Amino acid sequence: MKQETRKAEIIKTAAKLFKEKGYSAVTMRDLATAIGMKAASLYNHINSKQEILKAIIITIAEEFTRGIDHIINSDLSNISKLKEIVALHVKIAANNTNGMASLNSDWMHLEDQLNYYLQLRNDYENKILGIINSGMESGEIKQGNPEIIMFSMLTTLRSLYLWVPKKENLNSEALAESLSELLIHGINK
Amino acid sequence: MKQETRKAEIIKTAAKLFKEKGYSAVTMRDLATAIGMKAASLYNHINSKQEILKAIIITIAEEFTRGIDHIINSDLSNISKLKEIVALHVKIAANNTNGMASLNSDWMHLEDQLNYYLQLRNDYENKILGIINSGMESGEIKQGNPEIIMFSMLTTLRSLYLWVPKKENLNSEALAESLSELLIHGINK
DNA sequence: TAGCGAAACTAACATCTGTTAGTTTGCATG
DNA sequence: CATGCAAACTAACAGATGTTAGTTTCGCTA
Numbered sequence: 028m029k030q031e032t033r034k035a036e037i038i039k040t041a042a043k044l045f046k047e048k049g050y051s052a053v054t055m056r057d058l059a060t061a062i063g064m065k066a067a068s069l070y071n072h073i074n075s076k077q078e079i080l081k082a083i084i085i086t087i088a089e090e091f092t093r094g095i096d097h098i099i100n101s102d103l104s105n106i107s108k109l110k111e112i113v114a115l116h117v118k119i120a121a122n123n124t125n126g127m128a129s130l131n132s133d134w135m136h137l138e139d140q141l142n143y144y145l146q147l148r149n150d151y152e153n154k155i156l157g158i159i160n161s162g163m164e165s166g167e168i169k170q171g172n173p174e175i176i177m178f179s180m181l182t183t184l185r186s187l188y189l190w191v192p193k194k195e196n197l198n199s200e201a202l203a204e205s206l207s208e209l210l211i212h213g214i215n216k
Numbered sequence: 217m218k219q220e221t222r223k224a225e226i227i228k229t230a231a232k233l234f235k236e237k238g239y240s241a242v243t244m245r246d247l248a249t250a251i252g253m254k255a256a257s258l259y260n261h262i263n264s265k266q267e268i269l270k271a272i273i274i275t276i277a278e279e280f281t282r283g284i285d286h287i288i289n290s291d292l293s294n295i296s297k298l299k300e301i302v303a304l305h306v307k308i309a310a311n312n313t314n315g316m317a318s319l320n321s322d323w324m325h326l327e328d329q330l331n332y333y334l335q336l337r338n339d340y341e342n343k344i345l346g347i348i349n350s351g352m353e354s355g356e357i358k359q360g361n362p363e364i365i366m367f368s369m370l371t372t373l374r375s376l377y378l379w380v381p382k383k384e385n386l387n388s389e390a391l392a393e394s395l396s397e398l399l400i401h402g403i404n405k
Numbered sequence: 406t407a408g409c410g411a412a413a414c415t416a417a418c419a420t421c422t423g424t425t426a427g428t429t430t431g432c433a434t435g
Numbered sequence: 436c437a438t439g440c441a442a443a444c445t446a447a448c449a450g451a452t453g454t455t456a457g458t459t460t461c462g463c464t465a
Binding site: 136179 | 241287348355379387398399
Binding site for chain 4: 219222253254255256260
């Protein structure tokens, strides 16, 4: 097996540029320059611009899927499951800030993989909804509109990539703890 | 004064397309086709693609600025001010769903107006931070990291445009009420 | 040392892009 | 009916874009 380092470098650099300007506004010449080569040389390592986007987004989406399946299959309480979801998002956002930006903002530019991505996202949201509903039935969670709760929680978590890199002094565990506390108990004294 | 309807239609249609694919991926030919004219004809009404983006984003950003200044200058409690901010976001998101998408996702493609936009956004965030800090001092709000609270609240509110249009049966007042309750008191029973 | 292969390069392509110039159309007013 | 003007059109531009073809470079192994 050859070293995949060059391909990995291309994908990593692309994710950084996609975060700054979005997929459509980043050209293959931009990407090549950022790496220090000519655009045509990129094609020794990748097949298309689209393939780069797919590698970035699908990798993370599948990571989320594996994460939530593990949480769902645990025997934690519903509130604890939600806390684990917060921790999952904090961890992925911390490890792959740039990729998360593409997942959030450039998924609509997926071509062949668009339907697959949408399916993963839909399944993910339904699993969270299931936990919230179950928590309401068991009395752990206040009655309310489960979709509003999921929306609020998930948009906060999905936007973590914007915010995590600014706070390097705060470690992941502490951030996950603060966020869980906030989302579950609110701000009211 | 001539009728501004054609220009307004161009900006409104552009906002819709920008929401779907992002500023960079929407061409002037796409926009013209969506309206039912040729690309060159657009220039009888607008000066550049960039001007359209500016019209969309700066209009909303200034609306937020006016809104928060009004709230800040009221004599409401800090918690009530936060509730008013929620209502402000719900109202703007409901009235201008497509424009909010550009504000959130395409602000970095502003050229001349980029610094002005960033200044408005920064001022806005600092005003919210001021309310949260003041609420902690007065004992209305639990001690905690004010930036995490603001981040969580603001990312939820900024993403409302993704979600409001799906829930046409829910009116703005009810949504604002539910969201306030959720953000302030959390989900814990 | 010869030569093989990976990975860089130059050159070019066909198409798309924002925008301008110049022309035509058709309605409202004299 | 004549005419003036807003707003549409066609044609074209100069440059950017993703990608391919063919060539060169250079370190490793036989």
